[in-house]
Each structure stands twice: as C-alpha cells, then as structure tokens.
Amino acid sequence: MPRYKLTIAYDGTEFHGWQRQEPADAPPLRTVQGVMQEALNDLLRQKVELVGASRTDSGVHAVGQVGAFTADVRVPLERLAQAITARLPRDVQVVRAERVHDEFNPIGDARSKCYRYTIEHTSHPHNPHPLFDRNLVFATPYALDVERMQDAARRMVGTYDCTSFAQANHGRATTVRSVLDCIVRSPAPRRAEIEISATGFLYNMVRIIAGTLLEVGRGRLAPADIPRIIEARDRRMAGPTLPPQGLCLRWIWYGAGTPLAARAEDDACA
Numbered sequence: 325m326p327r328y329k330l331t332i333a334y335d336g337t338e339f340h341g342w343q344r345q346e347p348a349d350a351p352p353l354r355t356v357q358g359v360m361q362e363a364l365n366d367l368l369r370q371k372v373e374l375v376g377a378s379r380t381d382s383g384v385h386a387v388g389q390v391g392a393f394t395a396d397v398r399v400p401l402e403r404l405a406q407a408i409t410a411r412l413p414r415d416v417q418v419v420r421a422e423r424v425h426d427e428f429n430p431i432g433d434a435r436s437k438c439y440r441y442t443i444e445h446t447s448h449p450h451n452p453h454p455l456f457d458r459n460l461v462f463a464t465p466y467a468l469d470v471e472r473m474q475d476a477a478r479r480m481v482g483t484y485d486c487t488s489f490a491q492a493n494h495g496r497a498t499t500v501r502s503v504l505d506c507i508v509r510s511p512a513p514r515r516a517e518i519e520i521s522a523t524g525f526l527y528n529m530v531r532i533i534a535g536t537l538l539e540v541g542r543g544r545l546a547p548a549d550i551p552r553i554i555e556a557r558d559r560r561m562a563g564p565t566l567p568p569q570g571l572c573l574r575w576i577w578y579g580a581g582t583p584l585a586a587r588a589e590d591d592a593c594a
Contacts, residue, residue, distance in 0.1 A: 328394075328404070330421055342355060368395050375430055383568030384571045384572070387573070392428055401423060438520065444463040445463075460569060464538065487499045487558070488532075488558055489529045496527075503520065536553065537563070
C-alpha cells in the first residue's frame with residue numbers, strides 16, 4: 325500500500341502534547357496524534373497508524389509537524405489535506421499531503437528540525453501581558469537586551485554534549501547534538517524570537533536554551549558564560565525551563581534542498 329506524508333499545524337494549548345495517551349484507568353487524553361488518527365480512520369474507513377516526527381509537549385505549537393501513514397487512499401492526492409482537515413477540530417490542520425516512498429520514516433529520516441520561542445518583554449509595570457496571543461508567547465516583566473542575547477546565541481552553535489540544556493530524565497542514550505544555528509531577533513517592539521535548528525533535541529532543550537538566553541538578556545548571565553555552561557555538563561548551570569506556550573515547531577528537514585531553503589519557505593508562510 326502507498327505511504328503518505330502529512331505536514332501538520334496546530335495550536336497546542338488544549339492538547340496534551342502530540343503523542344497518543346490512553347491511561348488504563350481513565351479516558352484517553354486529548355492529543356494531536358489522537359484526533360488526527362480519528363479523522364483519518366473516519367475518512368479512509370480503515371484503522372490507520374499515524375507516526376509523528378516530533379513528540380511535542382502539552383501546550384507546544386507547530387506549523388511544520390510531520391506525520392506519516394500507510395493506507396489504501398481513494399481520495400485524490402490534491403484533495404487529501406483538505407478532506408482530513410474537514411474532519412479535524414479547529415485547532416489542528418493538515419497543511420500538505422504528499423506521496424512518499426514506502427520506507428519513509430518521519431523520525432529516522434529527519435536531518436534537522438527548527439523551533440522558535442517567542443517572548444514578550446517589558447520593564448514597565450503598567451504594560452499588561454499580551455491578551456489575544458497570550459497562548460502563543462511567554463511574557464516576562466523584564467526588558468531584554470536582544471543584542472546581548474544574539475551574541476550569546478551565536479555561542480550555542482556547534483556539536484557538543486548538551487547535558488546542561490536537558491532535563492535529568494531526558495531518556496536518551498547520548499546527549500551530544502549538533503546545533504546548526506541559533507539566532508535572536510526582535511520582529512516588533514517588546515518582542516524577541518529565539519530560533520534554533522539542530523540535528524536533534526533533548527527533552528526541554530529548546531525551552532532551557534531560551535531560558536538561558538533570557539537570563540543573558542536580563543543581565544544575569546553574560547554571553548561569555550555560554551561556553552562555560554556547555555562545558556559544565558550540569559543542568560544547574562543553565563537558565564530556567566521556560567513555559568511551553570512560547571514554543572513552536574517550525575519545520576523538519578528531510579534532505580530535499582537545504583535547511584536554509586526550509587527556513588526560507590517557513591518565513592514566506594509566517
């Protein structure tokens with residue numbers, strides 16, 4: 325049977341993460357994988373196993389999550405994304421549907437991923453937290469020095485042991501990762517975006533790096549502290565783990581074109 329790749333976007337606010345969760349003594353939790361599989365089963369009239377590329381946590385968003393399934397699909401390929409989306413709740417959509425080779429593995433075939441963390445910052449006590457996009461950004465009452473954060477971000481790039489930026493229960497056999505790029509920009513007043521691409525990420529790695537860069541922006545850490553934090557291989561040396569709502573999975577690269585091409589496509593759709 326043919327295999328299909330789906331590019332999926334979702335607002336993670338009301339989801340218990342991506343991965344399907346079915347407690348033995350309680351009803352299934354609402355997850356992106358769960359509602360996606362229900363929609364696919366309804367559309368295709370068969371049980372489908374959808375495998376996701378990234379197991380995003382509760383509250384984390386995505387515009388470029390990737391899932392794959394194998395099934396006998398009678399819906400024309402050009403209408404498949406729309407047909408699935410029509411059966412989904414309003415906080416999740418299929419952006420694109422493609423035919424792929426039979427052995428396509430959304431996890432094992434991924435070459436790199438990119439996440440973006442968005443922060444609203446101000447030191448003025450009378451400026452309220454954001455209202456309409458409050459579930460999409462993290463708000464801090466401190467004014468951040470974006471140039472200092474960018475200086476520190478450049479020092480995050482490289483291949484090294486990322487233990488300082490991972491929770492103790494990360495569950496991975498190796499903690500060495502290649503951070504391909506790390507940039508900080510200010511797209512609007514009081515806004516900072518931290519964008520990180522890597523060959524892979526440890527549990528909460530992006531949120532810890534974002535917390536570390538926030539401490540640099542506040543002046544509690546210096547850009548020159550980043551190499552020392554990396555070399556320490558000690559979680560206690562890095563900044564706090566920021567909340568999930570500011571985090572969004574932007575894209576996953578599978579080797580077609582270049583990671584920069586993936587970023588250009590993402591920016592065009594932002």
